[in-house]
Amino acid sequence: EETAKKISDVADTINAAFRSSDTTRNGPIMRRIAENIFFKTVCIVAIAANTVYMGMVADFNVKNTYRRVQGQSMVQEWETPDVVFCTWFSLEIVIKIAAYKKEFFLGEDKTWNLFDSALVAESVTSVIFKTGSGLAFLRILRVFRLIRVVRVVRSVKALRRLRTMIFAMISSFVDLMWAFLVILLILFVFGIIFTNGVSGYFEDVDVTDAEKVLQAGNVREHFGSLYESMVSLWCSISGGNDWMQYGASLRIVGDGDESYFGLFCFYIAFCVVGLMNVVTGIFVDSAVCTRSEDEVVQGYVDDLQRTTEEIKKFFQSADGDHSGTLSFSEFERHLTNPTVKAYFAGLDIDPDEAKIIFTLLDVDRSGEIMIDEFVNGTMKLKGYAKSMDLLCLMYDSTRLCKKVNKLSKSVEDMLAEFQSHRSGGAVQISRAPSKRASGAGEIPAFLPSPCGWNQVAATLGPSRPLEILNASPPPENQPPKSAW
Template identity: 40%
Template sequence: WNLLDTALVILSVTDAILTGINAGTVSNVTVARVLRFVRLIRVIRVVRAVRAFHNLRIIVFAMFEAMSSLIWCLLVVGIIIYVFAILFLYGVTEHFAGSPSMDEDLKAELLDFYGTVPKAIVTLFMTISGGVDWKDAMSPLLQIHWSYQPMFTFYIFLMVIGVLNVVMGAFVAATADMVAKDKEAMVKAELNQLQVYTQKIRAFFQDADRDRSGMLSWGEFEEHLQVPTVAAYFRTLQLDVSQAHALFKLLDKDGSNEVSLDEFLAGCMRLKGQAKSLEVNMLLYENRRLFARVSDFIDAMAVKLPQVDSRQQEHDRSCSRRRTRTTSSKALQPPAAPSPVPPAVQPP
């Protein structure tokens, strides 16, 4: 758009200069025509309003995007038309050479439709574009020989059923590619898809919440999924119902055996569809981090364990020495005198 604005400014300046020159000295018709053409180009300013209309912008940009495809389609169509034009013109020329005294009306029709190569090309193009009925263009050839009828019919079939449909498909593909590349269209489509999906989830939650408590219990969820149509509808939300209890446990983040609408929406948005590449790679990343931490712990333990083992052995030896010294000291001490036994008390 900046380039477009720059071009418009340049054209406006050129228009002002030419207007001044024309008003002062120039009276040449050619210069006046150039001036009028420059003024006509200022209509390009209307294109600036295109960005305010999304669909119009898509159409305009798709036309520019399809220009390269249009050139190749024009080349293919031109080659096919040229080949058939030469073929029909050769037949007409041979007929003129072999029948000098032919009907004047037939001769006029043949010269009008196939008198020269450009005329033959224009005639064949008009037969496939609606400029002339192809039966009228085939009638003078049919009077020359019957074989031109299947030949002309094959040409119409090839161009209308085959080539033109391919050309139309190329333009449709270019438009679709342009829409896919348009950031605003992508954002708008994603927001619309998200809104529709959210509405479906809300409708499912409200239907399953029988007591209208705003909380969905496992019993309500399981009972609601027993209906085949409901289960099929839940599958359309890209959610697997083959293991409904595990799915409900994943939705119930706080373990209350009940799911609120916000939990249900957030869980369904997170669990819909298959595992995405980002999710799988995040899981692999977390596994690699966990493996690295476990490996570091094992390496640290491999360093610490010999130290602990040596300290344990040293502690055992120290305890053994203390027990040995205690035993030796007890053996060197004299035996203690026996304590006197009190006399027995005689009964009276």
């Protein structure tokens, strides 16, 4: 039994090794193929070629079917390109499924992947039925293949501007629908008014007068129903026909009364000057203000890169000795150039304050500016103070106040301890004692070994300007070298 168990464990280990080897050999290879730039380029070229081919097929079909109208024999449709494109797109789907497995159906791009799979299934069905039964209705489904072009625009970085325009129009589609609804409402209201007016005109027409009957027929062509009235109103503001053509019909309806014609003129002015401009403005504003997340990030990166390159060019032109650093004399001399002044003014930096600018940029106080210091400092000086700069100042002020308060408390404690050990109690906290204070010329031993000076020095750090805080306490029975 123990031997059988060992054999089973060895078999499981071998199977796991084979599965791991198969995953290492096949999985990553297929994934590398799917993510290879050459494979992606071929896919993009295939989509573009298929789009052009669809246009050629549409042009060929309309010309070929018209040959039947002329009594000529129809030319056989192209079949080989359909088979080639269908084979390639099917192979693409198979490679991606083998590379991504569940991620193909459940990953971030699952919608596009499922859509591509449906298009491939439609292509296979179209090829099979076209060669077998010749079902013409499948041509309608070819239109959906054009949506593949959106995937090309989405994936190619060089088409960023085109992608921005497409996504802007898509995102503003809701606003466009509301604009259409407003226009439809205006057409409906004015259509009812003019249709009722035409109805009253038809009631008063003298049917015995042939000319009146002919005029009524002309009016009926434009305003014979609510639908016809709305279509006529839309054509009058969209360029379908000259608006005066419909105005002449309404003048006939008025029979000498210009009220309907005047209302129609008001409708034209309201729509052309007011309604259309407002609708266009709303649509354009929605399209301009809408940018995808990657477009916002890419725009920021491009602006930052462009500004950095301009600053580096300024540094290289100012570095006369090509030492890689910029001294104050070089910096000041270069700022006298009007072009450089205009450039700094464009960055919202006052070029006349050369010394202040150099001091702010020279972070390490070496007297020379490195290119990294110059780029980073200029980027920080660009523009006006932001809320983050104000928060940094508030933070530094708060820290400084805390340190000053801690220092004051330490000094007060030391003075209190000094007064408590002072013989005679003549020393006051409000003023510093001197060597001539009443008592003697020597300072008695009153400070313990871990004295308060070390506490203050640890609070301020060794770089503080108060040198007395870093000094050692005076030895016992020895007068101080200077006054407190």
